[in-house]
Amino acid sequence: MPDKNSWSDAYCKEAARLFAGRVCFIGLLASCTPGSAHGGICVLLHRLLPDDFKRYRGVADSFASLSPACGFLGDVRMVRALPPSDFFHFYYGTTPLLGRLEDLLPRPGAQEARLAVLSGAGALQRACCRNFIYQRDMAELRGQYKAAVPVLQALHFTRTGSYLSTRAELSGALHGADSLILRNEPALLSGAAPLDCFDLFCETLLAWSQRLISDFSPPTP
Secondary structure (H helix, E strand, O other): OOOOOOHHHHHHHHHHHHHOOOEEEEEEEHHHOOOOOOOOEEEEEOOOOOOHHHHHHHHHHHOOOOOOOOEEEEEHHHHHOOOHHHHHHHHHOEEEEEOOHHHOOOOOOHHHHHHHHHHHHHHHHHHHHHHHHHHOOHHHHHHHHHHHHHHHHHHHHHHHOOOOOOHHHHHHHOOHHHHHHHHHHHHHHHOOOOHHHHHHHHHHHHHHHHHHHHHHOOOOO
């Protein structure tokens, strides 16, 4: 079994051996890299066969104590079929271990970023509204602020064409209400925010997501 400093090389070699020339990409989804926002390891094949999932399970089990949990096995067609917002974050938020996404997939641009902002803001608005009115759950609110980070990444991309993969990079680039959302998130995750600030933190997230929905929604006929 490889040590924790060499598991990724060993993982790539084992996956390449198992699928015998069909591996075209292996990568870490964003939160498996320091300071990022998502999670998991993905393996893409040129062509996915029905029994590949069962065969791949042995590789995942062998490296379970060393490699990041979750992620997926798929092929290029499956990734290309993702909703535009999911495709945007997958493309820019995945760190390659083997292969290059730019050799396999079209590069997402401003339109995909706008859809990622709108989709993410809509999901946050619904979840935070439910929580504010019915659940009043601080743990749920922490998760909603964590889910706001990919929205901030897409929002920054719409303005600059640059995808910032870490919170540290985002922190230096955001201002105003966007910066406040990013500052609130670690305070909630660490438990530093007082429990009696639940309403304030909810209202802040609701107002921010509502503004994005208004700004990024297509004009009504």
